Amino acid sequence: EIVLTQSPGTLSLSPGERATLSCRASQSVSSRNLAWYQQKPGQAPRLLIYGTSSRATGIPDRFSGSGSGTDFTLTITRLEPEDFAVYYCQQYSSTPFALTFGGGTKVEIK
Amino acid sequence: QVQLQQSGPGLVKPSQTLSLTCAISGDSVSSNIAAWNWIRQSPSRGLEWLGRTYYRSRWHNDYAVFVKSRITINPDTSKNQFSLQLNSVTPEDTAVYYCARDVLGTGDPLDYWGQGTLVTVSS
Numbered sequence: 358e359i360v361l362t363q364s365p366g367t368l369s370l371s372p373g374e375r376a377t378l379s380c381r382a383s384q385s386v387s388s389r390n391l392a393w394y395q396q397k398p399g400q401a402p403r404l405l406i407y408g409t410s411s412r413a414t415g416i417p418d419r420f421s422g423s424g425s426g427t428d429f430t431l432t433i434t435r436l437e438p439e440d441f442a443v444y445y446c447q448q449y450s451s452t453p454f455a456l457t458f459g460g461g462t463k464v465e466i467k
Numbered sequence: 468q469v470q471l472q473q474s475g476p477g478l479v480k481p482s483q484t485l486s487l488t489c490a491i492s493g494d495s496v497s498s499n500i501a502a503w504n505w506i507r508q509s510p511s512r513g514l515e516w517l518g519r520t521y522y523r524s525r526w527h528n529d530y531a532v533f534v535k536s537r538i539t540i541n542p543d544t545s546k547n548q549f550s551l552q553l554n555s556v557t558p559e560d561t562a563v564y565y566c567a568r569d570v571l572g573t574g575d576p577l578d579y580w581g582q583g584t585l586v587t588v589s590s
Binding site: 358387389390391392394400401402403404407408413445447449453454455456457458460461 | 513514515529532565567577578581582
């Protein structure tokens with residue numbers, strides 16, 4: 358099973374700053390199979406990025422994803438107040454099929 | 468717009484069966500390009516994918532290895548919904564349970580989610 362490790366655990370930043378979140382896989386992941394989600398308290402996760410770098414419908418362009426192999430990054434260029442949340446990366450393996458999530462990075466207001 | 472509405476009890480006794488339903492609007496459980504998933508989340512274990520069902524000429528299921536012996540996910544085409552049954556539950560199964568859709572051919576991201584159901588396993 359592929360394990361996803363996210364870092365840092367918590368990121369303390371101010372509105373307007375840039376956030377860089379890391380997701381490292383224990384084995385190589387196809388770029389097509391890597392996604393990012395945002396979760397706010399009491400809500401379900403929301404899809405932000407799929408296929409490493411494609412934004413989901415309605416996601417603003419301050420969110421971007423990049424990476425390949427075992428190292429992937431979510432970047433938020435200028436933090437808005439509504440961006441303070443927990444972010445998860447997720448990958449899927451096809452044989453056998455399985456989805457796994459990282460442990461999450463909390464982006465909090467400094 | 469796809470919407471997923473979850474229902475089911477919030478309290479289950481140890482050793483009994485956890486049962487939840489996810490009603491779909493704006494899509495079909497029999498869709499040839501979607502799959503219908505159950506995921507759970509707890510503070511100790513984080514987000515865990517449990518399994519999914521989908522239709523490609525016939526019905527298919529994929530289950531997570533760690534629950535494979537205890538889980539059943541079934542579609543209900545007459546009501547356009549799908550269900551989760553988890554047998555022999557223990558307090559470790561206490562979590563918020565979510566249903567979600569993934570669309571094949573795009574890397575299977577989970578693009579629509581239900582509202583979540585907190586299920587507590589306790590006597």
